[in-house]
Amino acid sequence: MSSGAGRGGGSNANTGMAGTIYVLNGPNLNLLGTREPDTYGTATLADVEQVCRKAAERAGFAVEFRQSNHEGALVDFIHEAARNKAVGLVINPAAYTTTSIALLDAILATSLPTIEVHITNIHAREEFRHRSFVSKGARAVLCGFGVEGYALAITGLAALVGAKTK
Numbered sequence: 001m002s003s004g005a006g007r008g009g010g011s012n013a014n015t016g017m018a019g020t021i022y023v024l025n026g027p028n029l030n031l032l033g034t035r036e037p038d039t040y041g042t043a044t045l046a047d048v049e050q051v052c053r054k055a056a057e058r059a060g061f062a063v064e065f066r067q068s069n070h071e072g073a074l075v076d077f078i079h080e081a082a083r084n085k086a087v088g089l090v091i092n093p094a095a096y097t098t099t100s101i102a103l104l105d106a107i108l109a110t111s112l113p114t115i116e117v118h119i120t121n122i123h124a125r126e127e128f129r130h131r132s133f134v135s136k137g138a139r140a141v142l143c144g145f146g147v148e149g150y151a152l153a154i155t156g157l158a159a160l161v162g163a164k165t166k
């Protein structure tokens, strides 16, 4: 996973990229592919990163791919994305979906176009997974497509911000 701290997220004449999309992953997603395969599948987080890089490349964007088990670190990533003039965010807030006003406030404060993504269909699962604070700040929400949902989220974000897709 790339750290990328301090790098610019705006369009880049050197790389030819139209800008950078931050893809943020919440708590326990580092365990993807190693536990609960019946629920979350067998793809690892490194596989998800590759899915994201391919989708972003098709749309002409670079990717900063991050995961943290800590709410404040995720807030810091959102601030960093805004500082670096990222074109937008794709976020799987995981368990912070249902609890985090801090993540919602960071998304609202930065005004970054944000797509919320979940691997599973959270509405077909336990009731406590249905409510999302993050959704209130998201332009769109995708769930239930497995890890391909990340690619769909990136393609959708590219369409929302008016990028060309191959």
Ligand code: CA2
Residues within 6 Å of the ligand: 027, 028, 029, 030, 031, 032, 033, 034, 035, 036, 040, 092, 093, 094, 095, 097, 117, 118, 119, 120, 121, 122, 129
């Ligand atoms: O479906 C999703 O993407 C979720 O955001 C995943 C979260 C869950 O709390 C949300 O309700 C839905 C859980 C992420 C934990 O990831 C694990 C991966 C492998 C094994 C165990 C946990």
